[in-house]
Amino acid sequence: MSKDTLFDKVWDLHKVSSLPGGSDQIFIGLHLIHEVTSPQAFGALKDKNLTVKFPSRTVATVDHIVPTDNQSRPFKDNLAEQMIETLEKNCLQHKIKFFNIGSGSQGIVHVVAPELGLTQPGMTIACGDSHTSTHGAFGSIAFGIGTSQVRDVLATQTIAMNKLKVRQIWCENQLSNGVYAKDLVLHIINKLGVKAGVGFAYEFAGPAINLLSMEERMTICNMSIEGGARCGYINPDEKTFSYMKNKLCSPKNEHWEKALKWWKSLKSDEDSIYDDVIKIDASKIEPTVTWGITPGQSIGINQQIPLLDELSPNDKLVAEEAYEYMSFKQGQSIKDIPIEVCFIGSCTNGRISDLRVAAKVLKDKKVSKNVKAFVVPGSEKVANEAKQEGLDQIFKDSGFQWREPGCSMCLAMNSDKLIGNQISASSSNRNFKGRQGSPNGRTLLMSPAMVAAAAINGKVSDVREFIN
Amino acid sequence: MKSEFTPPIGEITQINGQCISLIGNDIDTDRIIPARFLKCVNFDSLGKSVFEDDRATLKGRHPFDLEENKNATILIVNSNFGCGSSREHAPQALMRWGIRAIIGESFADIFYSNCIAIGIPCFTLTKKSIEEIQNYCDNQFLFLEIDLKNSLAKSKDLNFNLDIKESSRKMFLSGEWDATSTLLDNENLIENKFNQLPYIKFNTNF
Known part of the structure; x- marks a missing residue:
């Protein structure tokens, strides 16, 4: 059993009681909500005649269903309009702070909360969205919950949960040029498998993690869930604190000093005990691309799609499904596979640094005529910052469409969808069957820089050829 | 899909029913209920759309479309079932189709958590036992009697000791799996915790 890790400290601090069944009742310091997984929870409150216990500990935004071409109201899609109206009504009725479209702070919930300084070290954070693990980049314990648990948090500010085990993933050395956080996390998921994290929180640590920026750290923690871990975190350090300084909701004046002192006490002790430790050599990782239908099915850009015989019995079943669904052959090179759609965005890679990296690759280049390419900033703040830096113009000049903020084609709940069996190069997080809105659409996950390279060449390419 | 839907309520001690086998590892919640069906403000109409795209691809040959499975209530799955998105719409869709319990490798x-929160016990068995059940289901109906008190599954030909998290098992037996009221019982402790947390005082803007 783990001891004295950040996870243990934050869990123990938030433990309200031991429940009769053996699980713990955990206080949720910050509750984030959006339009898709909250309406039924508010409905349940009404049915049970309950109110929101601590309205100030819940913050809302709208992201999954928003159109990215024309955001004027009412939305063209009646169902989407109904969902945003329901959220507006619920927030108003229960006095919940709502960052709506046009507020200057709307965007993907996991982009918005950190940039507002809502996400802080030592907090427990829950949201009805599996990528809530993103917030662990700040040394918070953050996890996705379902709608019934959203109801519980609204009604009680607590949830019932079994304590997770803690696995440290120690990343040695450093990523080489042209290799990004996305490549590192895809590599980790490939090595450990998509279900290795079940029952675990992942602590990402080591020199390669320390060198990452806060936004890169968010990319890593974001995809913990793709490795099966509901929660992933990184111990806070000076980078964390300097990112947080002067954010809208971060502590100010004398509170800042107190907060800083407390945050520094949170990190895992030198002699803390983990349930498991895994070592990864970051320097050996290449730009990484998925070839299949789970985020674990990835290879380096210069590798071939694995042969069935090379795989473990457990991986064979899904590999066979993947060859067929993707229409790829075993042993085929991933490089040069033609790409039809390029998508840069999502809670994994829709932040300003992601846009900067992609824009650098695209500058003075043109998107291949066979490719439809679009970029969806993660939030209104990201969009504004990008415009100030002229990144929007670089994207547009190259042939990318510049869109409004939202989740967009990561999960295709709005009108941004693949058509038929189109293949996309996507900076998002899931390559599941049908994930990007077409029941037979195909998704290749990669870093934003690699998506930019694919857009220029019209095929899967090695971004290092563009930047070296 | 069954015509009438009544959600589980209260103590759950026994689940008897026909098994439906769905083969495949890493079946994610996007496949259980594709994102376009999440455009709703309640769960009522999800049952008919469960596995919509997989079913369309298999043109009537999907287990959830087979006539012989239409009354099944116990779903048999392989490993890492329900990975991906946190959408509770996935177990809600399964439940509204008629599923009352799930047995899988993992x-x-x-x-x-979502299944437990809505009253669907999830049990695990070894890969070998799951394969045994799935092979059996290929050839004939399997009716299982699941006894939650003793974590046993019995049938004419097959018997298994099921694994389930002890906390979940106790919650079902006591009827306290709908957590809200249990959590609210500790209202004073919640208030105390709120007042003790250092960061509540750090922040003034929210």
């Missing part, structure tokens, strides 16, 4: 964490 489950994704959030999916598992």
Whole structure:
């Protein structure tokens, strides 16, 4: 059993009681909500005649269903309009702070909360969205919950949960040029498998993690869930604190000093005990691309799609499904596979640094005529910052469409969808069957820089050829 | 799909029913209920759309479309079932189709919590036992009697000792799996915790 890790400290601090069944009742310091997984929870409150216990500990935004071409109201899609109206009504009725479209702070919930300084070290954070693990980049314990648990948090500010085990993933050395956080996390998921994290929180640590920026750290923690871990975190350090300084909701004046002192006490002790430790050599990782239908099915850009015989019995079943669904052959090179759609965005890679990296690759280049390419900033703040830096113009000049903020084609709940069996190069997080809105659409996950390279060449390419 | 839907309520001690086998590892919640069906403000109409795209691809040959499975209530799955998105719409869709319990090699964490929260016990068995059940289901009907008190599954030909998290098992037996009221019982402790947390005082803007 783990001891004295950040996870243990934050869990123990938030433990309200031991429940009769053996699980713990955990206080949720910050509750984030959006339009898709909250309406039924508010409905349940009404049915049970309950109110929101601590309205100030819940913050809302709208992201999954928003159109990215024309955001004027009412939305063209009646169902989407109904969902945003329901959220507006619920927030108003229960006095919940709502960052709506046009507020200057709307965007993907996991982009918005950190940039507002809502996400802080030592907090427990829950949201009805599996990528809530993103917030662990700040040394918070953050996890996705379902709608019934959203109801519980609204009604009680607590949830019932079994304590997770803690696995440290120690990343040695450093990523080489042209290799990004996305490549590192895809590599980790490939090595450990998509279900290795079940029952675990992942602590990402080591020199390669320390060198990452806060936004890169968010990319890593974001995809913990793709490795099966509901929660992933990184111990806070000076980078964390300097990112947080002067954010809208971060502590100010004398509170800042107190907060800083407390945050520094949170990190895992030198002699803390983990349930498991895994070592990864970051320097050996290449730009990484998925070839299949789970985020674990990835290879380096210069590798071939694995042969069935090379795989473990457990991986064979899904590999066979993947060859067929993707229409790829075993042993085929991933490089040069033609790409039809390029998508840069999502809670994994829709932040300003992601846009900067992609824009650098695209500058003075043109998107291949066979490719439809679009970029969806993660939030209104990201969009504004990008415009100030002229990144929007670089994207547009190259042939990318510049869109409004939202989740967009990561999960295709709005009108941004693949058509038929189109293949996309996507900076998002899931390559599941049908994930990007077409029941037979195909998704290749990669870093934003690699998506930019694919857009220029019209095929899967090695971004290092563009930047070296 | 069954015509009338009544959600589980109160103590759950026994689940008897026909098994439906769905073969495949890493079946994610996008496949259980594709995102376009999440455009709703309640769960009522999800049952008919469960596995919509997989079913369309298999043109009537999907287990959830087979006539012989239409009354099934116990779903048999392989490993990492329910991975991916946290959408509770996935177990809600399964439940509204008629599923009352799931037995598998393993489950994704959030999916598992969601099932428990809506009254669907999830049990695990070894790969070998799951394959035994799935092979059996290929050739004939399998009716299982699941006894939650003793974590046993019995049938004419096959018997298994099921695994389930002790906390979940106790919650079902006591009827306290709908957590809200249990959590609210500790209202004073919640208030105390709120007042003790250092960061509540750090922040003034929210």
